[in-house]
Amino acid sequence: MHGELIHALYGHRVIYDAGLGRLAFVKEVLRDGRWCWPPNSEDLIEIQRRVQDIPISLSPDNIFWETVGNSFSTKKAWQGIRSRSSEVLWHNLVWHPSWIPKHAFCLWLAILAAHKTRDKLLAIGVLQSASCVFYCGAMESLEHLYFQCPYMENIWKAVLAKFNIYRPIFHWMEEVQWMIGHTKGNKFPEMVRKLALAATIYHIWLERNRRCFNNRFLPAQEIIRKIMQDVAWKIYTVGNILRTERHHSLCVNWGVLLDGEV
Numbered sequence: 397m398h399g400e401l402i403h404a405l406y407g408h409r410v411i412y413d414a415g416l417g418r419l420a421f422v423k424e425v426l427r428d429g430r431w432c433w434p435p436n437s438e439d440l441i442e443i444q445r446r447v448q449d450i451p452i453s454l455s456p457d458n459i460f461w462e463t464v465g466n467s468f469s470t471k472k473a474w475q476g477i478r479s480r481s482s483e484v485l486w487h488n489l490v491w492h493p494s495w496i497p498k499h500a501f502c503l504w505l506a507i508l509a510a511h512k513t514r515d516k517l518l519a520i521g522v523l524q525s526a527s528c529v530f531y532c533g534a535m536e537s538l539e540h541l542y543f544q545c546p547y548m549e550n551i552w553k554a555v556l557a558k559f560n561i562y563r564p565i566f567h568w569m570e571e572v573q574w575m576i577g578h579t580k581g582n583k584f585p586e587m588v589r590k591l592a593l594a595a596t597i598y599h600i601w602l603e604r605n606r607r608c609f610n611n612r613f614l615p616a617q618e619i620i621r622k623i624m625q626d627v628a629w630k631i632y633t634v635g636n637i638l639r640t641e642r643h644h645s646l647c648v649n650w651g652v653l654l655d656g657e658v
């Protein structure tokens with residue numbers, strides 16, 4: 397009633413007095429388009445008097461969000477309750493229209509340095525040694541995995557070569573900066589670069605876990621094949637490829653056959 401629950405104002409007793417159930421509908425106190433509360437107690441008589449100015453609509457009930465006419469959606473509810481932070485520079489590198497969720501999540505963790513790498517586990521006493529599981533002799537850290545370890549460096553070099561990019565490999569956050577600068581917009585070549593970075597981060601982390609927990613090893617060529625497979629599958633499904641030399645050579649490098657090719 398005027399934004400407050402009846403039983404909050406009058407207590408549960410009034411519901412009992414009215415002879416209504418706890419789950420009664422509003423329509424049960426309407427008769428012929430008018431309010432009709434049973435006059436069984438002083439409280440109910442007062443309620444009948446107080447509700448007279450609440451207009452009765454015969455149209456079906458609707459749920460609105462914030463203002464009348466604004467339909468409800470879980471998206472609007474989430475936007476309404478969440479707090480927003482300022483947008484980060486790497487936002488579009490991770491969250492773009494063609495993102496693969498598990499890859500993007502892993503890349504997001506890597507940019508935030510949130511992976512539980514062995515150096516962190518050693519620091520809190522979970523492990524006795526933080527040595528790299530790729531047997532290079534160095535300590536495993538995020539920087540080491542992405543891509544200072546020779547095994548990972550070669551994988552990332554092979555991925556960059558598919559874009560005809562041949563350059564030294566930088567430290568992790570410099571790589572991220574480089575990728576931000578070279579993947580602006582969501583056109584096809586930029587999209588493939590973003591997909592390739594996220595797929596590489598994901599498959600390297602998977603291989604690291606495979607070695608840590610399953611004692612299984614895959615050769616680097618197999619990791620590169622898995623990266624190519626995921627990226628090629630996404631290229632097929634997105635399909636914003638133009639009939640240009642640049643797009644065509646990118647498709648050839650990533651093993652994607654265009655219509656009419658065999």
Ligand SMILES: [Zn+2]
Nearest residue numbers: 528530532545
């Ligand atoms: Zn290593």
